[in-house]
Amino acid sequence: MLGYALRRVLSAIPIALIAVTICFFILRLAPGGPFDGERALPPLVLANLRAHYNLDQPLVVQYFIYIWRLLHGDLGPSMVIEGFSVSRLIAIGFPFTLTLALTAFVIATFVGLVAGMIAAVNQNKWPDYVLVLVVMIGVIIPNFLMAALLQLWFGVYLRWFPAGGWVNGSWMHLVLPVTVLAWPHAARISRLMRGSMIEVLGTNYVRTARSKGIGQRLVLARHAIKPALIPVVSYLGPGLSYLLTGSLAVEQIFGLPGIGKYFITAALNRDYGIVLGTTILYMFIILALNLIVDLVYAWLDPKVRYR
Template identity: 80%
Template sequence: MFGYVSRRVLSAIPIALIAVTACFFILRLAPGGPFDGERALPPATLANLRAHYNLDLPLIQQYLLYVWRLLHGDFGPSMVYNDFTVAQMLWIGLPFTLMLGFTAFVIGTIVGLVAGALSAVNQNKWPDYVLVMLVMVGLVVPNFLMAAILQLVFGVYLNWFPAGGWQNGSLAHLVLPVTVLVLPHAGRTARLMRGSMIEVLGTNYIRTAKAKGLGQRLILARHAIKPALLPVVSYLGPGLSYLLTGSLIVEQVFALPGIGKYFISAALNRDYGLVLGTTILYMVIILAVNLLVDILYAWLDPKVRYH
């Protein structure tokens, strides 16, 4: 297993380098720059700023300098937030973003697994129809629209939960944003679990277990749930990445102090360092999560063994 993990880590290095290179050149070659505001800066001031951030160097030299600093753990300075480096900005927003994303991930996964299993056991009955309908609502309505609807209904009209902000660490402020993130993740998980469970329940060994007189709960617990989880486990890695990237928009809509607040502002103001730093951070998280999912998949499926 250690050798497999090592090979996966080594194989991820070229992917990471390609992603960093693509993001770097796309940002630098796009029209505009971090100092192109509504009011033009004096030429001397603009030249000093460009020299300070090494923007006066040839593009390939800027790239090599950035990669060299990145290998030493330096994400560079922020071009918008002058008092902070990129690493400091990420450290400020990362804990909240991870807390929001992982909370939605855990709740959405549990809700999706339970809903999918119940739907499969009651296939073509009214619980199945109700659960499928609820799942489709979470899938067809995009995050930003669902966030606005929940804000308006539960935050403004009913006044059950805060419509936005994060004051004194109150958990009530997390109810609506977590719900927005949970709905699509739970929907995708439930659909995968339902289809996989229906397929497993129709296999020969499940019919044999029923013929031996085993109860439905015992069959589900011992023989059906574990193989039915395999397609769901394959989705958990990309599913968590969807939640973390989707949380950027949700954080902006609900005015939450996560990375999304800084990332969107940096993208609008062409803060090269902060946009690249956020992209690299998310890439590392996603690669790590996918590695953990592969290890979990090998544990669930006895036929899969990594040497």
């Protein structure tokens, strides 16, 4: 298992380099730049700014300068937010984004697993039908529309929760954004768990356990839950990465102090450093999550062997 993990880490290095290269050249070759605005800058000022950020160099030279800095842990300065480096902005905003995504992930996983098991045990009964309806709502409605609906209903009409902002670090401000993030993922997890659990409950060893007089709870705990988790675990890694990336838009909608506001501002203003730095951060997170999921998958399924 250790050898497999090491091989996966080593194989991720060229993948990461290729991804960084593609992102770098796409950003630099796209029309516009960080200093293009409604009012054009004087030519001398523009030339000084481009020289300060090495934008006057050939594109290949810019690329190798960036890679050299990246290897030394330097993501470069922000070209739009004056006086801040990309690393500092990520250090300021990412902890909140991570907290928001992990909170939604834990809630979505717990609710999805429990709902999926309840629906599987009560197949073709009213709990199963209710779950199907909730899953359809969670999957069909995009998060930005769900955010607007929850803000309007619970934040404006009923006034149960704040419609946005982040005042005094109150957990009440997290209820609506966490719900927006967690709902679709809980729906997908419950659908996976339901289908997997129904399949496992129909296997011979589960039927044999029931024929021996073992109660439903013991059958689920000892024989059904662990094998039923395998397809769910395969989804959890990508699911968490989707939550982290999806939280960027949700943070902007609810006015939360995460990395989303910096990323969206940077994307609109062509701040190469922040966009590329955030992309690299999420790329490494996704690679790490995929490795963790593969290792957990091997632990859950005894038939899987890595040599």
